[in-house]
Amino acid sequence: MAFAYLAPALIVMGLSGVLPMMFVGYYALHDTFAGNSFVWVGLTWFGQVLTSPEFYGAAARSLGFALLVLAIQVPLGIYIALRLPPKGVLSSIYIVLMTIPLLTPSIVVGYLWKVLTLPQAGLLFEGLRWLGGGLDMNSPAVTWAVLLLMDAWHWTSLVVLLCFAGLRAIPDDYYRAASIDGAGRWAVFRHIQLPKLRLVLLIAVLLRFMDAFMIYSEAYVVTRGGPGVSTTFLSHELVQTALIQFDLGQGGAMAVIYFAIMVCVSWAFFRLIVPRAPAAAGERAT
Amino acid sequence: MRHRFSLAPLIYVTLLMVPVYWLIVMSLKTNAEIKSGITLLPREPTIANFRMILGDPDWYMGYVNALAYVLINVAISVTVAIPAAYAFSRYRFAGDRLLFFGFLMFRMMAPAILLVPFVQIFSDLGLIDTYIAVAIAHCFFNVPLAIWILEGFISAVPREMDESARIDGYGTWGFFHRILLPQIAPGIAVTAFFCFMFSWVEFLLANALTTIDAKPIGGIMTRAGGVLAADISLLAAASVIGLIPGVVLIFFMKNHLARGFSMGRVT
Numbered sequence: 160m161a162f163a164y165l166a167p168a169l170i171v172m173g174l175s176g177v178l179p180m181m182f183v184g185y186y187a188l189h190d191t192f193a194g195n196s197f198v199w200v201g202l203t204w205f206g207q208v209l210t211s212p213e214f215y216g217a218a219a220r221s222l223g224f225a226l227l228v229l230a231i232q233v234p235l236g237i238y239i240a241l242r243l244p245p246k247g248v249l250s251s252i253y254i255v256l257m258t259i260p261l262l263t264p265s266i267v268v269g270y271l272w273k274v275l276t277l278p279q280a281g282l283l284f285e286g287l288r289w290l291g292g293g294l295d296m297n298s299p300a301v302t303w304a305v306l307l308l309m310d311a312w313h314w315t316s317l318v319v320l321l322c323f324a325g326l327r328a329i330p331d332d333y334y335r336a337a338s339i340d341g342a343g344r345w346a347v348f349r350h351i352q353l354p355k356l357r358l359v360l361l362i363a364v365l366l367r368f369m370d371a372f373m374i375y376s377e378a379y380v381v382t383r384g385g386p387g388v389s390t391t392f393l394s395h396e397l398v399q400t401a402l403i404q405f406d407l408g409q410g411g412a413m414a415v416i417y418f419a420i421m422v423c424v425s426w427a428f429f430r431l432i433v434p435r436a437p438a439a440a441g442e443r444a445t
Numbered sequence: 446m447r448h449r450f451s452l453a454p455l456i457y458v459t460l461l462m463v464p465v466y467w468l469i470v471m472s473l474k475t476n477a478e479i480k481s482g483i484t485l486l487p488r489e490p491t492i493a494n495f496r497m498i499l500g501d502p503d504w505y506m507g508y509v510n511a512l513a514y515v516l517i518n519v520a521i522s523v524t525v526a527i528p529a530a531y532a533f534s535r536y537r538f539a540g541d542r543l544l545f546f547g548f549l550m551f552r553m554m555a556p557a558i559l560l561v562p563f564v565q566i567f568s569d570l571g572l573i574d575t576y577i578a579v580a581i582a583h584c585f586f587n588v589p590l591a592i593w594i595l596e597g598f599i600s601a602v603p604r605e606m607d608e609s610a611r612i613d614g615y616g617t618w619g620f621f622h623r624i625l626l627p628q629i630a631p632g633i634a635v636t637a638f639f640c641f642m643f644s645w646v647e648f649l650l651a652n653a654l655t656t657i658d659a660k661p662i663g664g665i666m667t668r669a670g671g672v673l674a675a676d677i678s679l680l681a682a683a684s685v686i687g688l689i690p691g692v693v694l695i696f697f698m699k700n701h702l703a704r705g706f707s708m709g710r711v712t
Binding site: 160161162163164165167168169170171172174175176178179180182183186235238239242243244251253254255256257258259260261262263264265266267269270272273274275277279280282285312316317365369372373375376380393394397398401407410411414417418421422424425426427 | 481
């Protein structure tokens with residue numbers, strides 16, 4: 160019976176997830192001439208990818224970027240969610256406005272931030288110059304700062320919205336009890352709000368980590384991967400290998416390794432989230 | 446808790462709006478004015494860029510195309526996710542946790558990984574440059590997300606509801622249609638919102654799977670972007686119009702947004 164309910168989702172995911180993944184696995188184990196005759200090469204491509212400094216460089220940059228994104232957006236998102244008025248017109252206005260960046264297509268985000276950093280036309284560039292500084296897009300540190308700022312602009316509000324939803328779900332009684340006990344702001348946060356936010360925070364962290372780890376379009380529009388390779392992330396390296404150099408085997412092997420990293424990270428998060436998800440549902444079912 | 450007024454959200458939202466403001470200002474300027482240095486308001490506001498985009502099918506069809514595949518994707522994702530989420534919520538079967546994780550894993554997968562096979566599969570099927578190709582491709586991240594969110598909402602509906610519906614003589618379809626769906630309507634709205642968001646912002650696959658007829662606005666902007674330095678104001682206007690579907694969606698969703706995304710049981 161359960162299977163009948165799952166069938167439509169399984170068919171769609173088979174077509175849009177499992178089948179392409181099988182293709183990737185096939186590319187990774189074969190060599191091809193002009194994309195139509197394939198020869199088994201075993202783990203050759205994996206060997207090549209795993210000894211390539213470009214791959215490790217890109218993977219390290221992606222990981223670093225994703226961790227910095229979390230370090231900035233999670234505390235900022237929690238802080239803003241705590242300070243938002245819980246209800247009222249002002250609260251609605253804030254939330255509506257902060258949702259706009261979330262619904263901005265990534266290519267528009269890229270152009271917007273590209274333009275902001277241009278001399279003459281760019282508010283960021285000219286603003287910093289007006290303040291007596293400057294914006295040197297040939298410096299890796301500066302381009303990283305711009306990309307982090309851009310990502311914070313685009314996605315921090317997702318963390319805010321999720322945390323805000325989590326906070327709204329805390330009954331007023333908890334706060335009343337806390338104030339009777341004379342708990343300060345920090346104690347309320349540490350012992351009431353933070354534990355209640357645990358699940359939404361895990362969701363927010365997982366979504367933000369993964370999406371930052373696979374960043375492509377926005378960063379590419381702003382920096383083209385440069386200066387040098389300083390903002391060439393894993394997705395860029397992969398698209399470059401598979402589509403531009405049309406090296407399907409090496410691209411496939413890289414994709415499989417990329418996939419393996421994502422499975423490991425998802426599994427770690429899943430173990431943290433799930434004790435309350437389908438397992439709990441199972442208990443009710445029996 | 447008694448809320449103390451705080452400046453922090455005001456500052457945060459203001460900073461978020463600065464780039465949006467700048468985009469709108471640039472879209473109303475001429476290129477000559479943009480190049481001549483910084484002004485906080487356009488000296489001679491012009492809507493020439495908007496008129497040009499909205500008068501040229503090569504441009505405005507980009508929005509129509511993007512909206513088309515996004516809406517098809519949302520429809521598919523929500524439709525297949527509702528029964529699946531119901532199964533995860535109500536049944537226990539061998540490997541249910543593993544299957545749930547299997548779905549979730551795809552939500553976490555980079556579009557870049559699947560790019561080449563998608564191009565190959567859809568070329569073989571003759572579906573390159575169609576809405577359905579992009580809509581199906583985007584399912585790999587939206588279906589799992591939809592199942593995940595909806596599972597929380599369905600689990601918040603008491604099981605007794607299922608049983609009393611069965612006693613009242615509702616069949617499976619009648620139960621879903623008359624009993625369950627009205628109960629989880631807010632959940633469906635939240636799910637549709639998230640699916641819309643992630644499909645609407647995605648660019649890599651949407652651009653690679655289309656050539657002319659189904660090209661999203663982002664692809665058209667990229668093509669024009671070769672002359673980015675020359676026509677900032679036109680691209681700014683294209684970007685401003687690109688914000689509108691999101692703003693419309695936010696308007697429809699504003700009550701749900703203001704109440705916070707109550708993610709069913711998950712929160």
